[in-house]
Amino acid sequence: MQRVYILCTGGTIEKVYSEQTGSVQNLDSKIDRYLRAVRLPDLDVRTFRLMNKDSLEMTDEDRRQVLDAVRERLREPAPVVITHGTDTMVETGLMLKNGLADLSVPIILTGAMTPLGFEGSDGLQNLTESLLATRILGPGVYVVMHNQVFPIDRARKDREKARFVWK
Amino acid sequence: MQRVYILCTGGTIEKVYSEQTGSVQNLDSKIDRYLRAVRLPDLDVRTFRLMNKDSLEMTDEDRRQVLDAVRERLREPAPVVITHGTDTMVETGLMLKNGLADLSVPIILTGAMTPLGFEGSDGLQNLTESLLATRILGPGVYVVMHNQVFPIDRARKDREKARFVWK
Amino acid sequence: MQRVYILCTGGTIEKVYSEQTGSVQNLDSKIDRYLRAVRLPDLDVRTFRLMNKDSLEMTDEDRRQVLDAVRERLREPAPVVITHGTDTMVETGLMLKNGLADLSVPIILTGAMTPLGFEGSDGLQNLTESLLATRILGPGVYVVMHNQVFPIDRARKDREKARFVWK
Amino acid sequence: MQRVYILCTGGTIEKVYSEQTGSVQNLDSKIDRYLRAVRLPDLDVRTFRLMNKDSLEMTDEDRRQVLDAVRERLREPAPVVITHGTDTMVETGLMLKNGLADLSVPIILTGAMTPLGFEGSDGLQNLTESLLATRILGPGVYVVMHNQVFPIDRARKDREKARFVWK
Numbered sequence: 001m002q003r004v005y006i007l008c009t010g011g012t013i014e015k016v017y018s019e020q021t022g023s024v025q026n027l028d029s030k031i032d033r034y035l036r037a038v039r040l041p042d043l044d045v046r047t048f049r050l051m052n053k054d055s056l057e058m059t060d061e062d063r064r065q066v067l068d069a070v071r072e073r074l075r076e077p078a079p080v081v082i083t084h085g086t087d088t089m090v091e092t093g094l095m096l097k098n099g100l101a102d103l104s105v106p107i108i109l110t111g112a113m114t115p116l117g118f119e120g121s122d123g124l125q126n127l128t129e130s131l132l133a134t135r136i137l138g139p140g141v142y143v144v145m146h147n148q149v150f151p152i153d154r155a156r157k158d159r160e161k162a163r164f165v166w167k
Numbered sequence: 168m169q170r171v172y173i174l175c176t177g178g179t180i181e182k183v184y185s186e187q188t189g190s191v192q193n194l195d196s197k198i199d200r201y202l203r204a205v206r207l208p209d210l211d212v213r214t215f216r217l218m219n220k221d222s223l224e225m226t227d228e229d230r231r232q233v234l235d236a237v238r239e240r241l242r243e244p245a246p247v248v249i250t251h252g253t254d255t256m257v258e259t260g261l262m263l264k265n266g267l268a269d270l271s272v273p274i275i276l277t278g279a280m281t282p283l284g285f286e287g288s289d290g291l292q293n294l295t296e297s298l299l300a301t302r303i304l305g306p307g308v309y310v311v312m313h314n315q316v317f318p319i320d321r322a323r324k325d326r327e328k329a330r331f332v333w334k
Numbered sequence: 335m336q337r338v339y340i341l342c343t344g345g346t347i348e349k350v351y352s353e354q355t356g357s358v359q360n361l362d363s364k365i366d367r368y369l370r371a372v373r374l375p376d377l378d379v380r381t382f383r384l385m386n387k388d389s390l391e392m393t394d395e396d397r398r399q400v401l402d403a404v405r406e407r408l409r410e411p412a413p414v415v416i417t418h419g420t421d422t423m424v425e426t427g428l429m430l431k432n433g434l435a436d437l438s439v440p441i442i443l444t445g446a447m448t449p450l451g452f453e454g455s456d457g458l459q460n461l462t463e464s465l466l467a468t469r470i471l472g473p474g475v476y477v478v479m480h481n482q483v484f485p486i487d488r489a490r491k492d493r494e495k496a497r498f499v500w501k
Numbered sequence: 502m503q504r505v506y507i508l509c510t511g512g513t514i515e516k517v518y519s520e521q522t523g524s525v526q527n528l529d530s531k532i533d534r535y536l537r538a539v540r541l542p543d544l545d546v547r548t549f550r551l552m553n554k555d556s557l558e559m560t561d562e563d564r565r566q567v568l569d570a571v572r573e574r575l576r577e578p579a580p581v582v583i584t585h586g587t588d589t590m591v592e593t594g595l596m597l598k599n600g601l602a603d604l605s606v607p608i609i610l611t612g613a614m615t616p617l618g619f620e621g622s623d624g625l626q627n628l629t630e631s632l633l634a635t636r637i638l639g640p641g642v643y644v645v646m647h648n649q650v651f652p653i654d655r656a657r658k659d660r661e662k663a664r665f666v667w668k
Binding site: 204205206207208209210289292295296298299300302303304311313314315316328330 | 372373374375376377456459462463465466467469470471478480481482483495497
């Protein structure tokens with residue numbers, strides 16, 4: 001059975017609607033709950049929460065923590081999926097690419113434009129695609145969203161189109 | 168076939184998530200779209216949009232507009248459902264009760280704590296309940312939500328519990 | 335807090351899709367699971383399973399069991415909702431009406447044309463409506479489905495239209 | 502923009518629940534409707550219906566029709582996804598492998614254990630995975646379902662587990 005690590009950092013994909021404040025916030029974890037809707041009979045998924053932040057609020061220290069967490073999982077090589085806010089996903093991915101030498105597995109960053117469980121959400125699609133991509137992609141750092149696979153240095157967020165485009 | 172009027176004023180029930188701003192707002196109409204998920208073979212539903220506002224932003228002028236709109240529908244008596252933000256739902260309801268003499272049909276205010284289509288939303292439940300209530304309730308002004316029927320002068324919003332309670 | 339009894343007898347509303355046989359069957363209970371999607375803060379719901387049958391397979395003995403179960407709940411009067419297949423719902427309802435004298439609460443039969451959780455299902459709508467109806471209806475035996483409330487001796491299933499109509 | 506062909510042949514993934522018969526059948530097309538729930542901004546999807554059959558009822562003539570349809574799309578090479586019943590998916594896949602020489606694109610068979618839109622359905626997951634796989638997989642004939650990618654001659658359906666396993 002293939003192992004895969006999922007490192008959760010927050011971002012839109014995990015935002016929840018608060019009935020008390022009437023706003024969406026990174027309050028609770030959602031990834032595990034939604035993964036139960038996907039059939040993964042031959043996958044040993046290990047989910048870890050690193051933080052739960054809007055990616056615009058991630059600091060250099062936060063990114064170092066992500067790098068350290070990925071490094072630790074790579075000791076026993078298995079693919080890593082990182083759920084992340086889209087606004088600084090590429091920044092974190094480039095930092096990972098620079099900090100990780102001699103990769104033997106794919107490192108995939110993914111997230112969502114609309115939170116998991118909200119009408120029209122792309123969150124489960126992106127998780128599904130990322131987990132499938134860990135089965136096929138070669139070593140490297142990628143963004144996988146919306147049926148697209150971007151090597152990290154080729155991805156750019158187009159805010160108006162609400163998606164990533166080629167750089 | 169029974170006729171019913173639905174007057175939409177906005178509120179949480181109709182909020183949408185904006186991918187551009189990352190916030191929830193009263194931008195588009197949702198009621199009609201979600202009503203299509205409910206089977207109403209013997210009901211002639213007439214939906215009208217009056218405004219699309221967070222109810223904390225409703226003015227006296229807005230409330231007068233609601234009163235006028237209800238009055239107009241009552242000329243040919245048919246029950247009226249008003250979708251409304253919960254924060255000032257009781258205020259609008261009391262104004263209607265005071266402004267409408269000799270009611271022969273029920274006037275029902277309803278809304279939601281979480282927008283239609285968001286995970287855990289109570290919006291479709293409240294719409295379903297309100298439309299069923301128009302079949303059974305006698306004349307009067309009511310709040311119908313969460314399996315509860317409140318005469319308007321008995322309802323109070325409990326913000327912490329995120330629901331209405333008896334006054 | 336208002337008490338309500340839900341007596342489950344099976345029918346389409348509770349059918350599940352079996353991946354082994356590729357058919358829909360009355361195998362598991364679903365009502366409780368779907369009730370969790372509805373907010374009932376002021377309702378004390380007590381659910382009981384009597385049987386899990388396609389209503390075309392219900393026998394006279396099964397109907398006696400339903401009558402006995404309703405009688406037992408009526409000792410401490412509280413409304414009763416009975417989930418039931420639509421094909422013989424009226425038959426069971428008429429038997430209840432004949433067998434229950436001096437009702438002080440509503441007895442509501444409901445069900446679905448498409449199983450709970452299948453696309454386009456009317457099951458949650460009908461449950462929601464029936465529970466709201468227990469709040470308002472006077473004593474009697476009713477069918478509540480699709481925004482309609484039928485006294486039991488006025489209801490007739492129209493198989494082609496897939497709904498109940500007035501008799 | 503990448504082109505992909507989707508050839509629909511029926512199978513469980515497209516079964517619908519008939520309220521008139523109370524059974525699931527291959528009556529209508531569903532693939533296009535559910536694809537609208539997936540964001541494919543850089544994919545030019547061309548969907549074609551070949552037949553709508555339970556795969557246990559597919560004949561040699563039906564399989565020849567599938568082979569001809571794939572051959573026609575391969576003239577202008579673009580990946581092909583074939584939605585298909587799981588019972589004879591491998592049989593059709595092996596026939597395609599034998600009949601198609603010098604593939605330059607992936608041919609992916611997929612389907613579902615539970616129809617699209619039924620609770621717990623794996624249909625949208627499998628479609629999402631298959632469309633992502635067309636982006637990454639090399640030439641060949643594959644089964645893609647449940648986060649697994651099987652070369653066609655390595656796949657075997659395990660009916661009891663309701664999934665494919667390695668042969």
